[in-house]
Amino acid sequence: MASAVFSDSRWIARGEERTSLSRFLFWLAPWAIVLVVGIYAAGLCLYYGLNQTNMDNRFAFGLWIFLDLGIIALGAGAFFTGFLVYILKRSELRPILNTAVVVGFICYSGAVAILMIDVGQPLRAWFTFWHPNTHSMLTEVTFCISCYLLVLCLEYVPILLRSRQLRKLPSLLVFEHQLHKLVPVLAGVGTLLSFFHQGSLGGLYGVLRGRPFAFRTGFFIWPSTFFLFILSAIASGPSFLMLVAATVEKVTGRRFVPQELFRRLGFISGVLLALYVAGKSIDTLIWLNFTSPSEGFAPWQYYSHKPFGTPILFAEIVLFGLLPAFLLTYRRSAARRGWLLSAAALACAGVLLNRFVLTVQTLAVPTLAFDEFLQYTPSWQEVASFAGVIAYGVIVYSLSYRYLPLFAPSRGENTHVSGD
Amino acid sequence: MSARYGMVIDLDRCTGCGSCMMACAAENNVPPLQQATVRTGLTPMLVRKVSNGLEGAARREAFIPIMCMHCEHDTPCVKVCPQQAVEVDKATGIVMQMPQRCLGCRYCMTACPYHARYFNWWDPSWPAGMEKSLNPGVAVRMRGVVEKCNLCHARLHEAKEKAAATGKREIDPADYVPACVEACPTGAIRFGNLADRNDPASQDARSPEAFRLLARIGTEPKVYYKSKEAWVRALAESKSGHGPETGSEVQHG
């Protein structure tokens, strides 16, 4: 009887081999501890206010905004894979689709959770829906992210309902079936929403006329960062999915994703990354030579503060841009799993560095002649909340992997039944 | 008749005494929290010390009061606030911050090139009994919202009420003087309606000695500075505007 209590075998999808529950719990335990500490830190911030952080009036955005921008960029794989599978009918990407949805769900829910701690008055967050300022990029971000999180939840529901125990309930099973048929609609909506909020997250900084390091001119109401953010997000999204899938394969010691699919993802990522690097380079040149000087800022100034020297610009464009783009698309390097994954990691690091530079360096460099370059070190509460979100992601993914058919091939179009 | 309230601060007359900061904080019920630092404080009016970067007998220093510049064009903070907690009052040109609507996202703070916006990092509190000394015209801001100079809007409100009570449509300019202007012992701050060409402040703003900080960004701030000294006027531009050789390395505070 004891084994029945402590065994979760009846929750594991039939025919799937999973490690023993004790090993699984042993794997989860450290993450759970990190998550609990993170929740405690977040609770401190909510109860005592943001004085628990090391942010200040100049560094009004800190680690958390970097985290938000970073994980939302990496989570772009969800909408982009959905777009490729459902809208462009690239069904060879199906095996990675469920992982993409779960990763997207984790990234977006984590980002929204952190945002709720980051704002000083979370109880008033809904004011944006009540009296929005439509000129603000943040309004667009708020609307799109909340809607897209809803979409991701709805995309996650069919996966969840296919868990072994839930599918025993006929109503849920039929609902799952019907919802699954409508998922292409959601994928379309998700694509639209993601396109706008990924862009608006870039626009968030690009419109800051008062921060010439970030300010960009652009097209109509959108600064160039709007488009660069979309490009970099969809370029790094597939790379991140590759990394997640490869990590799962490494941890479980099993293979779920055909090597061919890795290559395919890498190629998509690489081509987009190359496009992004080209766009970013043109944008940087325009900004250095026209936008910034016209506001009275000589561009060398931005790079005169350690550690934000020109090496950062080089790293952003060449080391984490051009190099992985080449490795991902070049036939011979892409054929080697090690090269492919290293390049994917570089691409993800590149997008993270870009978000870091835009959030942190923008605030650190002086604007007024008598400003000084400022430094900011996050407090333990900020770091713990940050780590908590990562732990949350690992836990949700691990649970999803263990109990939900993430990589099950059975749901191919051929075998999926049509109800009518 | 819409006004464009603004001010011209004569930096040659500013002795850096800090009376304006005190008067501003007292008028606007800024809590006397002792935990805050230079970077987390609430100083809607902040006097900063600047120098020409030289040492010894050639060194020159000046004081520069920084406050909300009430930008006229493309006001950075107004544009970015997601929920209309900042608005430019069309009748006065005052950039109004409404703490009751603010969710504390601090996007406006990153948008402001003058760092003139402050976040309430702590719950406002006063030593026991001191709440009796709070200015009844100004609401206390709660923790988690952004605040800044509203050009002593409560005083404008009072002046309007007074004008209305006496049946006048326009306020008497003498009735509306922000606390910092009133407090300055050297009269370095000249406040007035910049839209009125005869207003002394408006005339001062047009003098060749007048300048605005980061005017090239193009936000048309309504706070002007003036100085006879060229190195002080050079503060208008960013450090880079002149290249590295001017070395106007300036200490903060």
Added chain:
Amino acid sequence: MKVTRRDLLVWSAGAAAGLVVTPVPWKLLDDSSIWSQNWPWIPQPTRGPVEVKQSACTLCPNGCGMRLKMAAGWPVGVAGGSSHPISRGALCPLGFGAHQLNWHPERLRTVRRRATTSSWSEAKAAFAKACSEGPVVIIDGYPGRAASSVLESFNQKRNGSYRVVLGRETRALAPYEAWSGVPASALGYDLENAQTIVSFGAPLLDGWGPPGRFTRLWAERVAGAGPQLRLIQADGSLSRTATRAWRWVPVQAGCETALAAGVARVLLEERLVLARGPMPPLTLVDAASQTGLTTDAIRDLARTIVAHPPAVAIANDDNPAIAALNVVLGAAGASGGIVRRSKPATSYVGADAAIPSARAVLIDSSVPWDFARQTDAEVFRFAAWDGGSSKADWLLPAPGFLEELTDVPTAPTSAIETYAVAPSLVKAPAEVQSAAQFLSSIDPTLTTAEKIIHARCEDLFRGRIGTLIGRDRTSVAKLDSVQKFEEQLWKGAVWVGERSRPDGLRCELQVWPTAATSARPESWSATWPAPVLPPLASKLYKESSLREPPERRNA
């Protein structure tokens, strides 16, 4: 009917969906945000009828005019009294937080005897016993008030000593008292008529005399109305006054004496002055090497000083060399220089002089907190706030800001006589008592401060000279009754005497004085006698780094 798991799921899903269309979640959402706007722990300002009162700041001897906004009987805002003839609408930065001081966390509210709680009756018994056993010293930090005369007369009867602690502006005038016999407390600077002011480290723009007086004058002259005022600041560092001065003379810190001697030598050698004075023994080369300037720079400085007369030198403390320079310049007893005010004044004995052995020392609350003298006597310290680490045997809670009626005599350095009254505007806590009240309760024959103020008003009214400056200016001679005179004063008007006659001061100086004390560099907040700063001020100085926060407890 049997409830299955499926039913439960369907019900909860239906309930969740149904809840959304009811007003409940939306109302909760709205209420939560309203709650965030009205957090109960956030203090709300007191509402009540608002009125404006004119008075004077009594926190230091400068007695600046103050305008108080009162709501429900409590002061809620402070501004300068613009009609005040000396302060002219200015206050020091600390004054803008004066109305919060009475609620300072370090406010004294109980009688304390060596850190243990005691009572007024015990304190009285102890002091009365001390009085009967031996002489008593009373130390006053703000002489000239009605309360001061209560303190003085208490001791006159008992053969005790009355000592005062004077500000450095008044101390700087001490040499003239020695050379002319005119009490330093009767002397002032006729800055309004000066054209060149050479300051030897005196913080003229940063807490010297009434804050409004020189800064206003300087601002007007800088702005170009009236002849330009040349402010030459000899200072060891680029002080606040030096940054704004017409010319900054960077000298070695503490070498003001040598610089004064050097300048005087040039003036006399080159016959740049009409007045005669003793030749300083210091050679120009020595003066140059001591001050770190070149001899040419000192020569140039001397010529610049006399180029634009009248000129006056201002010392930061009791420095006879600088006073001697004024004698050489002819500024002692001249228009634009050091003048004697019209009203006769008494000569005070400074508390710096050795305190005679006494049975007890009573220190008034106006004496700066850090004033401390080695004594075996029993010390009775009055104070409104606890500045920390007091050696006094008794700590007696005194009234705070505007909690008792007091009069405001002429400010130090003023060239003109003034008189004002600061009525009690704020309700004092029940436990406080001023030193004058304390002594009156021991010796009931003493006149109360209120009666003395009445008598002084009567004197001024009878004198029929001067002007009463309130909402408008009224000549005293035109007033019908002393009641009207008093009524105006109580409402915040200031009595101003007649202009001083420059010839009231004559200094006899045969030999160049040997340097006595060198000026102690004092913190900018040293002029603030209260042991604590307004909490708002200490907060702002911490948050702005505009100044070093003063090194005081709770500052």
Added chain:
Amino acid sequence: MFPGIDGFHWTIGHVVFLSLFFAVVATIFATVVSAAWRTARDFRTNQAVELCWKSSFAELPESDRRCRHELAGRVISRTCDNAFDCRRCSKYSQFAVLPARAPVHSLGLNYSGDRFYHRGHTWVKPAEDGTFTVGLDELADRLVGNPDSIEMPEVGTELEVNQTAWCMKKNGNEIQVRAPIDGAVIGVGGSKQGWYLKIRPRLSSSDPLTLRHLLRGPEVQGWLTREMERLQLQLRSPNTPPALADGGVLMPGLMDALPEADWDTVLADTFLGA
């Protein structure tokens, strides 16, 4: 825009932005509502049972989805793509005429030729009066032994093929037995009676479609062989004693004998559970 906001004014931006936003929100909600409505419709039109079955079928491992003709050896390899519903299979008649080549060996189980077998381990036996008797086959019987409790449908219940016909509980495991044929329940038996249900078929008993989807003859032999192989694999784990004799004979009351085995999986595979 909404109540209680002072000084709010409409601009073109609001109109464009909010129309877009609400269009998106409306689409999302329409999707959910549509899915829910379709679900309700499926239940109303009795399509839910079929959908559930098809969904469960899709979850079966490839090895459990073999075509009956492969089991009978008529074709070499064929995966059923019709959810075991041969009544609608276009290929049925094409393959059914081929000669069967099933291996013949004793499995130690009794299977009679006059019964038709459902893949959910039930048999159907036609009676003279045109009704059918339904019972658990011997493999299921040996697995379950004596169930702890049985929940039978009421007489008169209309059953659909693959719908849950009755439920049994054994050692905390719930077993849902699928109905082998369409029809109304006219009699209820139990484990002691040796049969569980008497059913009057929806179509006439002579209609070829009534029983077409059920296994018979050599197919049963091939099917059971694979089932036994599966069971053998599933029950052979390091911490369970040999469950089956080398000859592959099932011992009765296997669930009681091997409480440690993963019965949830075994039962789900055996009874084509969800």
